[in-house]
Amino acid sequence: MAARPPPPSPPPARLSGARSSRAGRGAAVHAVSSEAAGLGGAAREGVLDPGYIPWPGGEGSGAQRGPGGSAPAPLLSAPAGAERLQGLSVEEVVVTRMQLLEEELSSLKEELALCQADKEFVWTLWKRLQVTNPDVTHTVSLIVEREKQKTEAKDRKVLEILQVKDAKIQELEQRESGLKRDINDLIKRKIAVDEENALLRKEFGDLQKKFKDKRQEVKDSKECIQNKEEQNRLIIKDLEEENQKLSTRCVDLLNDLERLRKQEAHWKKEKYSIDAKIKTFENNLMEARKEIEVSQSKYNALSLQLTNKQTELIQKDMDITLVRKELQELQNLYKQNSAHTAQQAELIQQLQVLNMDTQKVLRNQEDVHTAESISYQKVCFYSVIKM
Structure with a gap:
C-alpha cells in the first residue's frame, strides 16, 4: 500500500483572510480589555477628562480623541449612547463608558467564538476533501447542517429579541394604561379644579x-363720623357756654348757701321753742290716744250689733226675693190663662160664624133642592101629558 501524500496546505488567500480576521478580532478584544482596564484605573485615580475618552483604534492599538488631534480610523464605531455622555460628571461618564465597553466586549467574544467554530468547521471540511475519494455528499450534508445550525442560532437570537421586544411592548402598554389612568385622573382633577x-x-x-x-x-x-365730629364741636361749644353759665350759677348758689346758713342759725333758735311745743302736743296726743281706745271699744260693740242687723236684713231680703219669685210665677200663670181664655173666646166666635155660614149654605141648598124638585115635577108632568 502506497504511502498517502501529505495534505496540501490550505488556500493561502482564504487562510490568510481568516487568520487576519481572527488576528484583528483578537487585537480588538485585547484593545477593548486594555481600554476598560485603563478607564478603571483613571476612574480610581479621578483624573479622567470627559473630553478625552479613549476609543479603540486601528491595529488593536488604543487611540485617544483630543481636542486638537485627529483620531485615526476606529476599529469599532462609537456607541450609540455616546451623545448622552455630554453634561455628566466624571464618575457617571466612566460608569457609562465601562458598561458600553463591557457590552461591546461580550459581543466581540461571541463573534470570536463563532469565527473559531467556523475555522474548525472549514478546517474539518478541507481535511475531508483532501482524501483520495472524498465523500462530497456527506460534506455537503455537513455544510447544510452547519448552515441550518447557524440559521437556528439566528432564529433563536431573533426569537429572543422578539421576546424582549414583546416584553417591552407589554411594559409600554402597561405604562400606557397607567398613563391613561393618570390622564383620566388628571382630567377629573382638572374638572374638579375648574369647578373649584x-x-x-x-x-x-x-x-x-x-x-x-x-x-x-x-x-x-x-x-x-365727620358729621358727628361737627356736632360734637357744636355740643362742646354749647357745653362751654353752659359751663360758664353754671359757673355763674355756682357763685349764686354759694351766695345762697351763705344766706341759708344764716337762716339755719335762726331756725335753730326757733327749733327750741318748737320742741317745747312738740312736747305739749305729745302729751295731748297721749290723751287723745286714750280717748281713741275708748271710742274703738264702743265702735267694736256697735260693729257687732250692725253685723247682727245686717244678717237679719239679708235673711229678710232672701224671703222677699222668694216672695217676689212666687209673685212673678203667679203673674206669668195669670197672663197665660188670660191668653188662653182670649184664644178660646176667639175660637168660639169663629165657630159661631162658621155655624151661621153653614146654616146659610144649608138653607140655600134646601131652596135649590126645592126648586129642582119642582122643576122636575113639572118636567115629569109635561112628559106624562105628552104621552
Whole structure:
C-alpha cells in the first residue's frame, strides 16, 4: 500500500483572510480589555477628562480623541449612547463608558467564538476533501447542517429579541394604561379644579361686591363720623357756654348757701321753742290716744250689733226675693190663662160664624133642592101629558 501524500496546505488567500480576521478580532478584544482596564484605573485615580475618552483604534492599538488631534480610523464605531455622555460628571461618564465597553466586549467574544467554530468547521471540511475519494455528499450534508445550525442560532437570537421586544411592548402598554389612568385622573382633577375655580371666582365676585359695599359703608361711616365730629364741636361749644353759665350759677348758689346758713342759725333758735311745743302736743296726743281706745271699744260693740242687723236684713231680703219669685210665677200663670181664655173666646166666635155660614149654605141648598124638585115635577108632568 502506497504511502498517502501529505495534505496540501490550505488556500493561502482564504487562510490568510481568516487568520487576519481572527488576528484583528483578537487585537480588538485585547484593545477593548486594555481600554476598560485603563478607564478603571483613571476612574480610581479621578483624573479622567470627559473630553478625552479613549476609543479603540486601528491595529488593536488604543487611540485617544483630543481636542486638537485627529483620531485615526476606529476599529469599532462609537456607541450609540455616546451623545448622552455630554453634561455628566466624571464618575457617571466612566460608569457609562465601562458598561458600553463591557457590552461591546461580550459581543466581540461571541463573534470570536463563532469565527473559531467556523475555522474548525472549514478546517474539518478541507481535511475531508483532501482524501483520495472524498465523500462530497456527506460534506455537503455537513455544510447544510452547519448552515441550518447557524440559521437556528439566528432564529433563536431573533426569537429572543422578539421576546424582549414583546416584553417591552407589554411594559409600554402597561405604562400606557397607567398613563391613561393618570390622564383620566388628571382630567377629573382638572374638572374638579375648574369647578373649584368657578366657585372661587363666584366667591371672589361676591367678595368684591361685599368689598364695594363695605367701602361704601366706610365712606358713609366717615361722613357720619365727620358729621358727628361737627356736632360734637357744636355740643362742646354749647357745653362751654353752659359751663360758664353754671359757673355763674355756682357763685349764686354759694351766695345762697351763705344766706341759708344764716337762716339755719335762726331756725335753730326757733327749733327750741318748737320742741317745747312738740312736747305739749305729745302729751295731748297721749290723751287723745286714750280717748281713741275708748271710742274703738264702743265702735267694736256697735260693729257687732250692725253685723247682727245686717244678717237679719239679708235673711229678710232672701224671703222677699222668694216672695217676689212666687209673685212673678203667679203673674206669668195669670197672663197665660188670660191668653188662653182670649184664644178660646176667639175660637168660639169663629165657630159661631162658621155655624151661621153653614146654616146659610144649608138653607140655600134646601131652596135649590126645592126648586129642582119642582122643576122636575113639572118636567115629569109635561112628559106624562105628552104621552
